[in-house]
Amino acid sequence: MKDYTKAEKKQIIKDFASHVSSGKAKTFKDYGMEFIIGKREGPYIWDITGKKKLINCHSNGGVFNLGHRNPEIVKTMHNALDELDIGNHHFISKQRADLGKKLAELMPGDLDYTVFGSGGGEAIDLALKLARAFTGKNDIISAIGGYHGHTGLAMATGDPEYKKPFGELAPGFIQIPFGDLESLKTKMQANTAAVILETIPATLGIVIPEKEYLQAVRKICDENGSLLILDEVQSGLGRTGKLWAFEHYDIIPDIVVIGKGLSGGIYPISATIFRKPYEAFFKKNPFIHISTFGGAEVGAAVALKVLEISSDPDFLSHVTQMAEYMKKGISALVSKHPKYLESFNQLGLMIGLRFTKEKYSLLFTKAAYESGMWALYANNDKNMVQILPPLIIDENHVEEIIDKIDKAVSKLKYYKIAFNIKEILNKLPW
């Protein structure tokens, strides 16, 4: 990709502000972060002028698990484009059959069926629709501070701040604190269709649940005849060192939702994987839920390759090894910077840094950017910063990330808060 001039970049920002989002353009200007992605490769992204390089420690929440423009994925896409297109969502499809079969092989129990979508929110909507249709019940219990998307039913599971401006929503959505079994027991009713949780809530700051908690949730759902839906949009596909994060907990959910990384960072695709008995509903109503682009055939070919790479035991042990290096480095930083860093949560390469004050995590995102690292604070617990590097990082990348975190934290004391933090906090898009 060519390096654009400063004047060309200015024009792009102007066009974006005039025709895509003036609010976003202003927010990033105020934040001193007018970065436009140009070249991208492995764990790195460059500004369109070629002048600034960032190591990506957000990975769009897992979209870039395999790095940017992973050569195997790009090759798979090229090959798919030689023969395929989106396909037709009404017909039987070889690519969707292959991908569904592979997912069934890689999932435990009788999680044998998949409906494909093009984004995470859409796949969550389907999971909730299916839970209601199969159980004949209505209520959905989700976690306060959890995040499952901005579409209809997915949005309804979320916090009021994301729903308020959009009028009346579907009834029957109840929130409980994540990790609080007593609240769950109290809210569980005869009419509860499902409990939906992120296995590891990401927007809540990478909260790692106790094993006993998820096992008890599983039991309570079973006893109540309610389904357990686990959202692995961020935690799935090897992020935690196992292919699925729920494998750490020795439980099997009834429905699993994946997205983001399934795309290989190249072609959007998501999946709602569900237990065999629920297929009875679609058997009777095979065209009741359709998605024009869901499981597009070129995307299905890419997703199959993603699964092949991500389920390789060597790949998963690499993730675990890199996670160990990260743990060592971050532990040392927590000891070195007690004024700023309180602790960290980690499962594999899903890491949350807890800052001692909210303003430090906000400023850290900016300081990290200036040190050459892209890492974002967690929107639903603003003391936390998420560290989600691509899973293909090596030892040198880990050293680079630790060094950049160190530099960014060391810089915090020089930062003056020259803007209204609350205003910025409310506007930033993550």
Ligand SMILES: Cc1ncc(COP(=O)(O)O)c(C=O)c1O
């Ligand atoms: C855990 C989780 N679930 C669902 C979604 C929604 O996915 P999408 O943005 O593709 O609709 C997201 C997006 O960030 C997510 O993090």
